[in-house]
Amino acid sequence: MNHNTNIHFGNRTLIPHDLHGRSYQDPAVSIVPHPFPPNRAHPTFEGPSRDEHHYHHHQNRPPVYHQPPRPVLHSHHDHVLNRRRDSHFDAVLEGFMESQRRTSRDIETKLEFTRYELDGRLGELSTQIERVESRCLDMEEDLKKQGEAIEDNRRAIHFTKVSTKEMDNHLDEKISSLDNNLDGTTKSLNSITAVAHQAKREVAEVTLKERQCYSTMLTLVEGQKQVKAQIRDLHISLDKRSQDIQRRARGLEDKVDGVSKEVKDLTTRLANLEEKVLTEAKTTVPKHNMPRPSLL
Template sequence: METLMDQEARDTAPKALAHLDTSITQSRSFHWPERGPFKNLESKLKRLKRNGNFPLLRALNFADLDPLSTYIYLLLASCNKNHQPHNKKHLFNKPNIVPYPFPPNRAHPTFEGPSRDEHHYHHHQNRPPVYHQPPRPVLHSHHDHVLNRRRDSHFDAVLEGFMESQRKTSRDIETKLEFTRYELDGRLGELSTQIERVESRCLDMEEDLKKQGEAIEDSRRAIHFTKVSTKEMDNHLDEKITSLDNNLDGTTKSLNSITAVAHQAKREVAEVTLKERQCYSTMLTLVEGQKQVKAQIRDLHISLDKRAKIFKEELEGLKTK
């Protein structure tokens, strides 16, 4: 099955070879790197184009060469058997890309035999020349069909190998992306589960806080009601003591006893209020303290009534005397 990367490569590969322009000096839009594997790339390609190794390269405009096509042409240039190091001069201007010796096809209709001035003798016609490297055969027009076939088949093989590696790389990347997406989906599911748990926990805590706030409000109202009732009881006792002080005009002993009784009642009331303040902490102790206060107040009323009766009897006894 053809992937998206294969379709793009299939669409863009012919486009890089389709623009025909014979002038390479006018195109400067492509950026040639100064270091790395593409160093001096422009000069190498210009030399290949000038020497005429590849007729297809002669028809290219360098502005339309992408790095992929440049790399492919470098591979083609590296297959040249007569390639020289960069610091040595070429003996001939036309390198050969076919093996030596090349058997001439004399049955070819456009066969042209080599002339003597194109042969391998220099200015001395009587002796063979002295070469610093093996001589190269002279390329003629009847060799073109073999050269073109060898070049095109080699270029197709290199391009097919490169595209196969690109397809394998794209398949590996797609597999890695599938595994990564599966793993990320699992992590996202775990995160969503944790977020739901945290949200439910937050809702539970919010309900608990609302209940605690309502309980605190009820406790505050109960304490306020208890304070108001205690204050009313204090006022009532003060009025009662004042009325007793105004009504009981007797001897010093009776007045002192009445004052002692009043102070005792105030102390008991202070104790009652102290016990009520201590009962503010919890609602249960508050209710118990309120019951105790009511019981003590009831006893106090009884004792006051008894003492008032005693005082009345004493007063009546004093009056009769």
């Protein structure tokens, strides 16, 4: 083994182009020399002579030898030797106690902050509970008002039904009276026509009376037509009125059902809010009675 061979380079002599290897090539082929010169003062290093080194400086540069690191024996250091002394134990205990004091202070400060936060949260919860109670009272008042409105609507529906029945009976009576009047008018018309025929047969000369009778007959016929038209209009108005009353009754029933559903939803929401408030109060109140951590 000469000065150009080294175990780090695989026991082979260096070629000039190997000294200028490239990092992107194969690491077994590309060899990058160390940046600083060799330690020629070391006795184990056998370097070439001055002339030979000067001659082969650019062509065949020798490898760099690094002195191996000296062993580090921790057992001979001061901090290792101090581990077995009482002063070291006292210092360790003092450091441990100081760390415990710091941790206890940090924990106390954290507990103070947590207590402050919990007091703030309890205040917020109390305000929220008061708001919820006020809202519950307002909702109870609204529910009472809605119940009264529902009762009023039911009474109005009942009165409308009764009034519609009375109107139907009254209209039936009017229709029957009109029918009776029509019968009377038809009878009177028949009698008038008979009298007219008799008057024509008996008194051909009296044309004025005949004309008067004929005019009265026409007026009666027109009156009959008008009465029939009025009866039809009354029937149509009764049908429309009954349909409107039925629609209103259905709308009121739908409103009553919707209000009952809203009342049920509000009661369930109130129950859920009360349960949440109770659970939050149970979970937050015991945190004030937590034991303080020990210093050790």
